[in-house]
Amino acid sequence: MHALIIDDSRTMRRILRRTVADLGFDATEAEHGQEALDHLEDGLVPDICLIDWNMPVMDGYTFVTKVRADERWRGVTLMMVTTESEHGRIVKALAAGAHEYVIKPFTPDAIAEKLELLGLVPGEVPA
Amino acid sequence: MTATIDIGLADVQMLVEEVWTSFLGADEPVLPAIEPGTPGGWSAAVTISGGWEAQCTVWLTEGGARAVTARMLMCDEADVTDDDLRDALGELVNMVGGNVKSLAASTASLSLPLVGHGDLTPASHLDEVVRLDLTWLGDPVRVSVHTPPEGADR
Numbered sequence: 001m002h003a004l005i006i007d008d009s010r011t012m013r014r015i016l017r018r019t020v021a022d023l024g025f026d027a028t029e030a031e032h033g034q035e036a037l038d039h040l041e042d043g044l045v046p047d048i049c050l051i052d053w054n055m056p057v058m059d060g061y062t063f064v065t066k067v068r069a070d071e072r073w074r075g076v077t078l079m080m081v082t083t084e085s086e087h088g089r090i091v092k093a094l095a096a097g098a099h100e101y102v103i104k105p106f107t108p109d110a111i112a113e114k115l116e117l118l119g120l121v122p123g124e125v126p127a
Numbered sequence: 128m129t130a131t132i133d134i135g136l137a138d139v140q141m142l143v144e145e146v147w148t149s150f151l152g153a154d155e156p157v158l159p160a161i162e163p164g165t166p167g168g169w170s171a172a173v174t175i176s177g178g179w180e181a182q183c184t185v186w187l188t189e190g191g192a193r194a195v196t197a198r199m200l201m202c203d204e205a206d207v208t209d210d211d212l213r214d215a216l217g218e219l220v221n222m223v224g225g226n227v228k229s230l231a232a233s234t235a236s237l238s239l240p241l242v243g244h245g246d247l248t249p250a251s252h253l254d255e256v257v258r259l260d261l262t263w264l265g266d267p268v269r270v271s272v273h274t275p276p277e278g279a280d281r
Contacts, residue, residue: 009221011217104225105145105150105222107149
């Protein structure tokens with residue numbers, strides 16, 4: 001599994017990389033939406049993109065709309081990971097094509113649960 | 128036109144504790160300071176504008192800022208650079224400010240964070256409406272929210 005982590009904070013990228021690495025993911029990082037789009041144009045095929053909202057150059061919402069507008073990336077799962085917690089923003093992102101939405105601060109378990117819901121990590125086997 | 132919104136001390140304290148616990152660990156919680164100290168050292172701020180205007184600022188001592196950064200990056204404090212510190216404190220105040228914005232329940236925008244060595248004094252037209260004097264690992268931490276005075280011309 002491969003994750004594309006898109007956040008202008010190097011600290012947050014490292015935290016997310018560590019979180020998904022514990023779940024068996026390799027990761028590529030991008031500082032903003034345009035750099036992430038460049039990775040996709042260069043042929044990167046991530047299983048999931050973890051996307052901040054507020055970033056310079058290209059924000060996360062714009063990235064989502066651009067990815068969803070392109071047939072080539074139809075299979076990429078998109079998950080917002082952001083401090084933006086207003087209901088309207090959440091609805092806007094989901095309507096644009098994001099599959100899931102995580103509000104910062106998060107715990108590693110919260111990320112794991114979302115990835116499990118998306119079928120990207122195996123769920124716990126019931127006792 | 129911007130809204131006037133009461134932000135409660137308890138609400139801000141709860142969200143600061145949540146940010147601290149999520150990213151710095153539950154074993155060393157941030158606690159109310161019995162005797163407020165002066166953090167000095169570093170400060171980080173984000174502004175909220177649009178439907179509601181405010182500035183959220185976090186102050187930390189030099190040692191506290193390095194400890195926060197080392198915890199977030201899971202590295203030794205000796206390996207923390209000033210660039211690391213700016214980035215980590217920026218993300219910290221981004222989470223605090225983003226959640227304060229959510230308390231206002233208005234359509235507003237959050238700025239990118241500003242981090243500096245020293246005091247990022249809020250704009251002179253803003254009044255302090257919340258001040259949390261806290262302590263973490265024995266170091267003073269201050270979190271404040273500034274908003275325009277009620278009835279101010281906006």
